[in-house]
Amino acid sequence: MAKYYAVRKGKKTGIFTNWDETKAQVSGYPGAQYKSFKAKADAEAYLKDEEEKPSSDFKKGKTPLVHWTNEVVVYTDGGSRNTGNVQGGHVKASDKAAWAYRIEVDDTVIPGSGGEFGATNNRMEIMALREALRKLVSLNLTDREILIVMDSTYVLNAINKGWMKGWKRNGWKRSSGKLLNKELWQELDRLLPQFSKLRYEWTKGHATNDGNIFVDELLNQTMDEMPDKGAKQPHVSHKPTKAHLTKPEVSAPALKKEPVIKKAEPTVADKAATERSVNDIAESLKKLGF
Structure with a gap:
């Protein structure tokens, strides 16, 4: 027998014929108001906020929700x-x-x-x-x-x-x-x-x-x-992976840098002395027959 779900207060109001669709309208909605009926007329009366009368579908021994x-x-x-x-x-x-x-x-x-x-x-x-x-x-x-x-x-x-x-x-x-x-x-x-x-x-x-x-x-x-118990869950693992078994890498200590000593630039006097030394050497070689 068909059932009618009347949603008077919810995300969407009206009459629905299956629970899944009804739940989508009332789940999480503050103060949701809804009831199920065996007769569509009773569901319509509930939406209109009229007096709810038990339908003739409720036979002796059956308990209505009203x-x-x-x-x-x-x-x-x-x-x-x-x-x-x-x-x-x-x-x-x-x-x-x-x-x-x-x-x-x-x-x-x-x-x-x-x-x-x-x-x-x-x-x-x-x-x-x-x-x-x-x-x-x-x-x-x-x-x-x-x-x-x-x-x-x-x-x-x-x-x-x-x-x-x-x-x-x-x-x-x-x-x-x-x-x-x-x-x-x-x-x-x-x-x-x-x-x-x-x-x-x-x-x-x-x-x-x-x-x-x-x-x-x-x-x-x-x-x-409910998920099946024992089913593989994402992001959850209690078994060690290769990453867990690998020894951690140890970085080598940084080498101590020695201070760099810059050579002093030659002065004019140094250059002149060097030039005289070169000339003297050339003159000596000339006398020796070179």
């Missing part, structure tokens, strides 16, 4: 392209992983995403929530009603079922041993109490929730843009 309260809605998601998701598999150091969030507040959409190598899905899910909470704190939204929507039962159960509190009581350890991603759970434990009106909602991943689909596409785009 919200009727002053609630801040946050979507988070994490993913990893690794072999650890199969039985007996392990995450490789070169596997790409990423997280993403989408914050909808007062007709403004604020997305965020990042990636790293060698991380699991669970780590990225925690990272997504942590980064979203950090952003909410920086936006001074801690006193607002906030709905967090995610598809990770692992993270939701850790918060809602008290797993995290139990780990904390146990010195941030699980009853079975080491707690993975301990530092992330500890930071969530510091962030969550700053919010007075948080509630959570689970959604099926990669299904019908537009917000969840948005963050899933965003984190996959982040992984697409």
